[in-house]
Amino acid sequence: MGTEFLKIKESEDALEIIQKLFDKYYTLQSEEIAVEDAYGRILSGDVYSRMDFPPFDKALKDGFAILSQDSFGASEESPKTLEVIDFLEAGSTTDKTVEEGKCVEISTGAAMPKGADAVVMVEYCEKMDSNVNILTTVTPTQDVAKKGSDTKESKLILRKGDVLTPGKIGVLLSQGFETIEVYKKPTVGVISTGNEITLQGNELPYGKIYDVNGNMIKNDAISCGANAKFLGTVKDDYNQLKAKIQESLDDVDILIGSGGTSAGLGDVMKHVLDELGQVYIHGISVQPGKPTIIGIVDGKIVIGLPGNPVSALMIFNAFVAPPLTKLAGIDKNFEKSTVKGKLTRRIHSPVGRMQYQLVKVDGEDIQPIFKDSGAIFSLSTADGYVKVPKSVELLDEGEEVEVYLFNIN
Numbered sequence: 001m002g003t004e005f006l007k008i009k010e011s012e013d014a015l016e017i018i019q020k021l022f023d024k025y026y027t028l029q030s031e032e033i034a035v036e037d038a039y040g041r042i043l044s045g046d047v048y049s050r051m052d053f054p055p056f057d058k059a060l061k062d063g064f065a066i067l068s069q070d071s072f073g074a075s076e077e078s079p080k081t082l083e084v085i086d087f088l089e090a091g092s093t094t095d096k097t098v099e100e101g102k103c104v105e106i107s108t109g110a111a112m113p114k115g116a117d118a119v120v121m122v123e124y125c126e127k128m129d130s131n132v133n134i135l136t137t138v139t140p141t142q143d144v145a146k147k148g149s150d151t152k153e154s155k156l157i158l159r160k161g162d163v164l165t166p167g168k169i170g171v172l173l174s175q176g177f178e179t180i181e182v183y184k185k186p187t188v189g190v191i192s193t194g195n196e197i198t199l200q201g202n203e204l205p206y207g208k209i210y211d212v213n214g215n216m217i218k219n220d221a222i223s224c225g226a227n228a229k230f231l232g233t234v235k236d237d238y239n240q241l242k243a244k245i246q247e248s249l250d251d252v253d254i255l256i257g258s259g260g261t262s263a264g265l266g267d268v269m270k271h272v273l274d275e276l277g278q279v280y281i282h283g284i285s286v287q288p289g290k291p292t293i294i295g296i297v298d299g300k301i302v303i304g305l306p307g308n309p310v311s312a313l314m315i316f317n318a319f320v321a322p323p324l325t326k327l328a329g330i331d332k333n334f335e336k337s338t339v340k341g342k343l344t345r346r347i348h349s350p351v352g353r354m355q356y357q358l359v360k361v362d363g364e365d366i367q368p369i370f371k372d373s374g375a376i377f378s379l380s381t382a383d384g385y386v387k388v389p390k391s392v393e394l395l396d397e398g399e400e401v402e403v404y405l406f407n408i409n
């Protein structure tokens with residue numbers, strides 16, 4: 001693989017090389033975490049129930065636990081009178097047994113007393129001292145959740161690959177799980193290079209701009225299931241960039257930089273990676289995003305995205321998001337994460353390079369966004385992109401196209 005670098009790669013070849021590098025240098029790992037911290041995490045194994053749920057026959061309504069046969073024929077006109085022998089709140093129990101002609105007043109959630117097989121809702125009862133008049137007929141098991149009716153012990157309750165939603169976490173909590181095995185999140189560090197890049201909160205002298213890519217790419221990496229952090233900015237300086245890359249790689253699995261990938265500093269990024277490790281890709285035959293760099297340093301992937309925010313986001317979505325998402329244990333088919341519609345305007349495309357055309361999706365209408373790749377405001381309206389193959393010069397208005405949606409979970 002190493003001998004191919006410096007030649008511009010076709011997009012399919014670049015995708016394959018990047019995936020192979022991910023496969024070679026990383027493996028999917030799991031870790032045990034507290035269930036209370038597990039929201040949004042991905043299960044790394046199947047989960048089986050530890051016990052029946054509910055763990056006892058449970059009253060589903062406030063009322064009276066009775067032998068259902070005692071209510072047969074009861075009505076407002078002809079009530080049946082039963083003796084109330086105890087009272088049960090949720091969480092409490094009784095030794096008493098409900099026999100013919102007797103009942104226990106019961107609250108929703110309480111364990112059913114022995115003997116009783118149904119609950120009569122309080123609305124259909126008239127309490128009088130130690131007796132109650134039952135005003136309706138109930139059937140056996142009415143308003144009772146039987147032990148194990150929700151799930152039995154040792155049943156498959158959640159599957160490997162499931163995303164832990166609030167509901168699924170509720171299932172784990174009901175079974176008493178305190179910890180759970182999930183896929184470990186890959187850690188991603190993001191740095192921004194450029195003498196002109198200024199952090200928010202600082203003055204903006206003429207010629208400078210605020211950093212966009214750092215936190216934008218960090219958030220996109222988070223949306224892929226990674227644990228990502230923005231590690232700050234670096235000047236267009238060989239030694240600074242080298243030191244920043246070395247220092248950052250101590251703490252992260254994958255390092256993503258942006259800017260300085262084309263002429264001038266681009267050479268710096270490439271030379272730094274050449275010195276520290278090996279460059280596998282320098283240039284992909286796509287528009288925008290051609291100057292992309294992919295290298296390996298100390299067994300970790302280092303990615304140099306083009307500085308233009310649109311190019312950086314496009315390249316991240318098209319080339320980094322699929323393998324990163326897979327490494328986070330998320331089963332997502334990016335090729336299927338698409339919608340179809342008709343172009344509202346024609347798209348001209350350069351022959352010889354695959355073009356990623358940003359678009360807005362409005363129902364059936366696919367509206368191309370024609371702005372240069374530094375035009376950050378196009379990102380806030382874009383829903384995704386249309387791929388125009390390198391051999392295609394023009395896609396006409398009205399033509400049906402497939403839109404690859406940005407990786408927003």
Ligand SMILES: Nc1nc2c(c(=O)[nH]1)N[C@H]1C(S)=C(S)[C@@H](COP(=O)(O)OP(=O)(O)OC[C@H]3O[C@@H](n4cnc5c(N)ncnc54)[C@H](O)[C@@H]3O)O[C@H]1N2
Pocket residue numbers: 192193194196197209210211212213214258259260261262263265266288289290291305306307308309311373374
């Ligand atoms: N002579 C050539 N010039 C350029 C070429 C080329 O092939 N030959 N390629 C162009 C293309 S395509 C792109 S894309 C850019 C890529 O440039 P770099 O990766 O070297 O990025 P910079 O030059 O540092 O920045 C480009 C542009 O983006 C702005 N930028 C950079 N970082 C950020 C950031 N963190 N947040 C917001 N904006 C950022 C930067 O200010 C520039 O305006 O090169 C073309 N030139």
Ligand code: MOO
Pocket residue numbers: 286287288289290291306308311373374
């Ligand atoms: O390819 Mo640059 O990435 O056109 O904007």
